Amino acid sequence: MRSVSPSSADSTTTASTWVYSLQPLQPLPILDLSISVKSRFLSATAQIYFDRITRQKLVKGVAVWAAYVSYLAMLFLSKGVGCVAAVLALVLWLLPAISAFGSLRYDVVKLLLHAHDFWFATCINVSAFTVFGVLLGDCRAVAMVATCLGVEMTICIDANIRRLKAWFWFNILAATLYLVTWYAVLFMLVDRMRDFPLVQYKRHELLATAFVASGLLTIVAIFARNVYRRYDVVWKRKHCTVVECVTFRTNLKFGPQRQLQKVRASREIVPNLKPRKRIKYTKQIGSIDARNTLVKVGISKRLSKFMPSRCSSGPIVACLGVSALCVSTGSALYDLYLADSRVFRGEGSRAGSLIGLGMTMVYCGTCAAHYQRKLLRVLCLSFDFLFLSAQLTIVHFSACEFFQWGSATTAILTSWIWIHWVLAIDALPPVTKRKLGLRKTFTVLVLMLLIALSAVLIYLLVFYERGASASENDGTISPGLMYDRVIWETHIFGRPIYFRLTSLFFNCFATAFLLSTRLLWRLVWHPNDVLLVLNGTVEFETNIETKSVLRPHLDDN
Numbered sequence: 008m009r010s011v012s013p014s015s016a017d018s019t020t021t022a023s024t025w026v027y028s029l030q031p032l033q034p035l036p037i038l039d040l041s042i043s044v045k046s047r048f049l050s051a052t053a054q055i056y057f058d059r060i061t062r063q064k065l066v067k068g069v070a071v072w073a074a075y076v077s078y079l080a081m082l083f084l085s086k087g088v089g090c091v092a093a094v095l096a097l098v099l100w101l102l103p104a105i106s107a108f109g110s111l112r113y114d115v116v117k118l119l120l121h122a123h124d125f126w127f128a129t130c131i132n133v134s135a136f137t138v139f140g141v142l143l144g145d146c147r148a149v150a151m152v153a154t155c156l157g158v159e160m161t162i163c164i165d166a167n168i169r170r171l172k173a174w175f176w177f178n179i180l181a182a183t184l185y186l187v188t189w190y191a192v193l194f195m196l197v198d199r200m201r202d203f204p205l206v207q208y209k210r211h212e213l214l215a216t217a218f219v220a221s222g223l224l225t226i227v228a229i230f231a232r233n234v235y236r237r238y239d240v241v242w243k244r245k246h247c248t249v250v251e252c253v254t255f256r257t258n259l260k261f262g263p264q265r266q267l268q269k270v271r272a273s274r275e276i277v278p279n280l281k282p283r284k285r286i287k288y289t290k291q292i293g294s295i296d297a298r299n300t301l302v303k304v305g306i307s308k309r310l311s312k313f314m315p316s317r318c319s320s321g322p323i324v325a326c327l328g329v330s331a332l333c334v335s336t337g338s339a340l341y342d343l344y345l346a347d348s349r350v351f352r353g354e355g356s357r358a359g360s361l362i363g364l365g366m367t368m369v370y371c372g373t374c375a376a377h378y379q380r381k382l383l384r385v386l387c388l389s390f391d392f393l394f395l396s397a398q399l400t401i402v403h404f405s406a407c408e409f410f411q412w413g414s415a416t417t418a419i420l421t422s423w424i425w426i427h428w429v430l431a432i433d434a435l436p437p438v439t440k441r442k443l444g445l446r447k448t449f450t451v452l453v454l455m456l457l458i459a460l461s462a463v464l465i466y467l468l469v470f471y472e473r474g475a476s477a478s479e480n481d482g483t484i485s486p487g488l489m490y491d492r493v494i495w496e497t498h499i500f501g502r503p504i505y506f507r508l509t510s511l512f513f514n515c516f517a518t519a520f521l522l523s524t525r526l527l528w529r530l531v532w533h534p535n536d537v538l539l540v541l542n543g544t545v546e547f548e549t550n551i552e553t554k555s556v557l558r559p560h561l562d563d564n
Contacts, residue, residue, distance in 0.1 A: 029259045029543065032258040035285060040114065040549065044116065067103045075180070075184060080092035092150075108160065125162055154188075178233050185226050185230070218510075221515070221518075249547070250546060260537045286547050291544055321443055324373055338359035338362070361417060371425070392541070396430060409468055409508075451527070461523075
């Protein structure tokens with residue numbers, strides 16, 4: 008396989024400058040795994056009583072299964088029986104939940120409180136089940152406390168260092184349970200559950216059931232991620248004392264391969280004192296050779312043949328990117344702002360959109376040809392990339408439906424290409440970015456324009472008022488360009504069930520918008536060599552004697 012060749016201006020470039028390794032951005036912390044939540048906040052006497060109450064494994068196992076059955080009875084039985092089952096589910100779930108939270112490692116919990124994924128999942132958990140409780144509107148809402156605690160236990164799974172197999176099966180069982188809950192809410196199978204608009208503006212509304220269903224699907228995705236990441240630890244490394252973190256991740260940066268040896272040598276002299284354990288970065292990928300590109304012969308090499316001997320092809324690619332961004336943004340604003348049926352069918356607007364799409368495809372295709380193969384494979388298989396890409400794809404597809412697949416579809420497709428160019432920016436090592444003339448300022452500008460265009464899209468779809476079309480000719484004003492339609496219809500127990508486009512769009516748009524603003528924040532505040540989407544996997548050892556070190560800690564208090 009032929010590699011990308013440096014230009015003559017970089018004749019002094021050595022082979023080592025093309026080879027990188029991924030390294031943590033900040034030094035990883037040291038954790039004291041001997042301190043649990045219960046030992047941190049309870050006295051020695053209170054902890055003895057706590058252990059005496061929560062020690063019975065058989066009782067806790069029976070309580071968990073009984074709570075599951077009671078929760079299912081609350082969902083599918085009548086309101087009267089459901090109220091009793093909801094209270095019973097909460098009472099039965101309290102003992103296992105308190106025992107599980109008490110055994111969490113205190114230092115790991117503090118570490119999770121600084122993680123974005125923790126707060127993102129917590130907000131979805133609390134908001135979804137709070138609205139679900141309002142939907143029920145009676146004493147069955149107390150069961151939502153138990154479900155919130157169950158999801159929060161899974162979010163804090165990194166702080167658990169004991170009984171990993173039990174937690175693994177708990178995640179599988181809980182994911183199945185919340186999938187059943189999603190089915191019951193979406194198809195209105197819960198007795199006397201009344202739907203209502205959570206957000207309403209004129210003729211546009213977001214139904215509460217759609218909001219809860221979207222939140223439940225996100226929770227199920229988080230559970231599936233936890234099961235996937237813990238599978239190796241539970242089944243493939245049964246006797247290993249190293250636990251890989253699921254929720255907590257570290258920021259990564261590109262570093263020269265030769266620098267990695269220095270980092271390893273410095274870490275070896277740090278004493279590994281029990282029970283204090285240093286979190287270690289798990290190398291997800293070996294050495295990264297920037298010359299191992301997606302296309303065998305780089306585009307920059309071909310462009311260099313037409314350049315003077317002392318010139319680089321980077322400025323040409325950079326000018327192409329700026330031109331593509333300007334043309335595509337201008338055509339998108341023209342299509343979106345003049346959102347009238349007659350203008351949308353104009354040839355001038357369509358030609359501008361096609362030119363912007365063509366230039367965008369050429370520039371983004373040039374960058375894609377220089378993607379590093381290993382980085383691209385790891386990035387495309389990461390949960391963060393897949394989750395955000397799925398949300399953004401649904402948003403763009405819904406926008407095309409709202410505009411009835413008219414000329415604005417070209418601008419929407421251009422937006423989809425640009426946002427995925429941003430998501431895949433991690434596959435370009437620093438030396439490749441320099442060859443392509445790609446600067447962080449340009450990436451920030453692209454993401455800012457995409458966020459601004461999404462705000463314009465929401466304004467046009469919801470708040471923009473335009474006159475009726477010529478065929479209607481009744482002088483009425485239509486609030487926004489959005490029209491709701493049923494994308495799928497079915498019947499459950501003789502009742503019609505509709506899947507509506509607006510609910511799907513608003514839920515995915517809110518999630519994608521929040522995650523996109525987070526990416527913008529990371530772009531602005533982090534250095535240029537820090538990865539944007541791909542985070543580092545970390546792990547720590549769990550071979551500690553908690554009982555031997557627990558007593559001195561309690562006596563000190």
